[in-house]
Amino acid sequence: MATNSAASFRTVQTLISYQFKTIKLLEEALTHDSHRVNNATIPTYQRLEFLGDSVLNLVITEYLFRNNPNLTEGQLTAQRKELTEGKKQTEIAREINLQDHVSFGISVNRNQFSRFGSFVESLIGAVYIDGGLDAARGVIYHLWKITNNAGSGCVIS
Numbered sequence: 001m002a003t004n005s006a007a008s009f010r011t012v013q014t015l016i017s018y019q020f021k022t023i024k025l026l027e028e029a030l031t032h033d034s035h036r037v038n039n040a041t042i043p044t045y046q047r048l049e050f051l052g053d054s055v056l057n058l059v060i061t062e063y064l065f066r067n068n069p070n071l072t073e074g075q076l077t078a079q080r081k082e083l084t085e086g087k088k089q090t091e092i093a094r095e096i097n098l099q100d101h102v103s104f105g106i107s108v109n110r111n112q113f114s115r116f117g118s119f120v121e122s123l124i125g126a127v128y129i130d131g132g133l134d135a136a137r138g139v140i141y142h143l144w145k146i147t148n149n150a151g152s153g154c155v156i157s
Helices: 006-016 023-029 033-037 045-067 073-084 086-095 117-131 133-149
Strands: none
Touching (some): 045 073
């Protein structure tokens, strides 16, 4: 499938249940830094991934705190770790076939790349910038429900 195309962007927006107001944010979230080889000014997913990581941790922490009043801090921390670790994001990326929508430069072989979970965080960061915390929360809840439906035992419902 062609990446960074209008059709790919529409598909991703459907998969994450969010329509971007600024499509450039979605494009950035799905652009690997291998595109910077010939042009260092091309925005790529990494800064959005950085932001998305914090937003994800906040949303999951808030959810666990509000919905588990009898859990200790240690129990909450363990559940948060399970829900925010790279393994969980890789499951989500695989479930929504995110690998089909990431744009790489010619120096990277898509079939050998394994860190597609990073793009889940970049999407969260992009949604946060585009639509705010409530929009990002909605996307996170939606994506984590997808993995729950796949039988991974996610606690968000």
